[in-house]
Amino acid sequence: MKHIVITAGGTVEKIDEVRQITNTSTGKLARLICKEVLDYLGDEDFTVHYIMSKRAVKPEVVQSKMMIYPVSDTQSVIDAIDKVYSQHKIDYFIHSMAVSDFTTSYTAPVSILAKEISNLIQDNPVEELEEKIQEILTSPYCALPRGAKISSREDIVLGLKRTPKVISYIKDRDPETFLVGFKLLNGVSEERLKEVACKLGKDNDCNLVLANDMCNINNEKHEAILLKDGCIVERFHTKDEIAKGIVMRMLGENK
Amino acid sequence: MKHIVITAGGTVEKIDEVRQITNTSTGKLARLICKEVLDYLGDEDFTVHYIMSKRAVKPEVVQSKMMIYPVSDTQSVIDAIDKVYSQHKIDYFIHSMAVSDFTTSYTAPVSILAKEISNLIQDNPVEELEEKIQEILTSPYCALPRGAKISSREDIVLGLKRTPKVISYIKDRDPETFLVGFKLLNGVSEERLKEVACKLGKDNDCNLVLANDMCNINNEKHEAILLKDGCIVERFHTKDEIAKGIVMRMLGENK
Structure with missing residues (x-):
């Protein structure tokens, strides 16, 4: 049985009882990736463990092959990952959540x-x-x-x-997990974006890294590059393309 | 023609392009108040000006007697209020929005x-x-x-x-506007809650103040007191009661 973890949305760090620091991440891309995984694996024996912030958009369908883990702050994400890894052998980990750095x-x-x-x-x-x-x-x-x-x-x-870097935990828990990392920057050159994303991939032993720039994301388009071993292996222009591309490459090449 | 302003939800203050300080306010109470106003005034000639943060729950029905003003940070709320007052004589102002103090x-x-x-x-x-x-x-x-x-x-x-205190602007713009203020505290005695709410009412010349404590709000109940001239005139136990109570007292006594 395959186990896939997807993290979605942005974390929330409390300032006091009514104020909090949030991230603008919506979880829309993660929702699409989840749908692609469900479509791709179809009748196979698998479980998607969906770790999502409360503010993230909900998955389109929650079915028996999905388990939802609601989280809030960075610590709660770490706790959820610990829980999942303590109970299952995780084959794929798509870490698209925007975890607060602070x-x-x-x-x-x-x-x-x-x-x-x-x-x-x-x-x-x-x-x-x-x-x-x-x-x-x-x-x-x-x-x-x-x-x-x-x-x-x-x-x-x-x-x-x-806060602790959540992505650095994954391969520590299991070096065999196929890890997809994400890097979002704002207003940089593609060269710089690639450089920073490659470093993320190297430091955390990612199998794939999806890199994108806020300036190239709006309601119509979502430009992104997919990196493998420091090289650009694919370019995407919409969220749909990104979701399909990641899932095809991850599950297609690693059955 | 009557003009009613309702503010809803919580403001968002940017830290950088991806991080922001938000408020836990959902806008649910404002939505109920809006519904009560629409029901109460029915076929009368009126407009509800609904100033809402993007994260607030949307009104159940948006009809021709409603105008929506989406806002984000405190300054944008002030701008929206300026706009409304520059175009209309505002009869009622229900300021239920949680505006960031910072x-x-x-x-x-x-x-x-x-x-x-x-x-x-x-x-x-x-x-x-x-x-x-x-x-x-x-x-x-x-x-x-x-x-x-x-x-x-x-x-x-x-x-x-x-940030500037939004509520203090209302009566400056028009002393004749009927103003409903809101005070939310956390874990205080009713005596203290009443004291703070009375001060808010006095400082800003509110006609009514709804005072509540986060400890007495959950999915089932919403305890609150309604203050007029420094005295408790009503007690509520649910959001529905609050919405009905405020609208009845505001529109019923002030036709």
């Missing part, structure tokens, strides 16, 4: 943070100040309690710390 | 921001440092260019500045 580490009012930093100056030798200031900006004492709704009386500073 | 003013890598602050120390007298640091934290020279996609190589600081 999560909220603190919020602090500007004036109180300025006071905390200026107090530091009296107590520390000049040569250590830069490092000490960096520590405060990373994790200040004056941070507001987590979960409290932020007051709007003052300008605030929001500290964002990097 | 918008992004800058993003800066933690290490570079720390360097900028520590450089300051050599050039300025100690007694002015706190103020100078506050200036940097409000608007640093090292801020990343606006619109650039933020690199994920470093922890970053996001500066958030307060």
Whole structure:
């Protein structure tokens, strides 16, 4: 039995109970890829594990060969991947989700943070100040309690710390998983896009990388290049083409 | 001809091309209120001006007596209100939208921001440092260019500045508009909720204020109190009750 994981949509990182950092990703491409996988494998014995953010568009049909894993923030995506890998041998992993690079580490009012930093100056030798200031900006004492709704009386500073790179986990869990990575940039040359996408592929041992630029995506078209071992193997112009192309290459060549 | 404005959903403030700060508001209550207004006024001569965020749930029926104004960030809400007031005499304004209290003013890598602050120390007298640091934290020279996609190589600081209070504009535009304000808090006593909601009502000259607490809202129930001149005039337990209650009191008493 084949097991395919597809991740869809964009993660949501909480700032407080009502505010959050979201990603503009809609999950539409993942939905199309899912449909292509279902069509391609047809009556075969397989399961699609669909890890989707709550805001992503829902798959067209949810049938018995699909399992849905709703997720919210980056940690919940990692937890879902852990769950899937602990229960199944995963053959294919299409990681089209836009996972947040950052999560909220603190919020602090500007004036109180300025006071905390200026107090530091009296107590520390000049040569250590830069490092000490960096520590405060990373994790200040004056941070507001987590979960409290932020007051709007003052300008605030929001500290964002990097999240773990989800894509780097996949091959660690199973080097035999066929991994499709995605790279989205904004307003770069194709050369630059290819370079960054190749690095993603190399660093994470991707079998394929789909690279695209926000400037070349709108309601009508979705330009993208597909990379394998650092070379462009296909060019696409619509989401449909991308979905078909990835699935054909992934399942067609790797039965 | 009556003109009614309803604001719905939550605003979205851009961080960069793919990241944004959103609000969890769905616009469901506004949709119900809209439906009640349409039902109540029936064949009368009126227009509902529906100012809604793109992520808000759409009104059940969009008919000829409704005009839709899609908005995104706080500034676009203000622009939409300006437009409506410049063209019509607004009789009723139901401001149920969750408008962001903050918008992004800058993003800066933690290490570079720390360097900028520590450089300051050599050039300025100690007694002015706190103020100078506050200036940097409000608007640093090292801020990343606006619109650039933020690199994920470093922890970053996001500066958030307060947005103008949309609700305070309404009576400035027309003191005769019947204004319904909304106050949502999280995990407070009813006494505290009433106090904060009364202040909102007083500061902005609201005719009615609907006050609720996130802890008392779930899929089944939506507890809320309706305040008039600082007193509780009604209690509600569901979104339906809230929508009916507000519309009855607003249109019933003010024909």
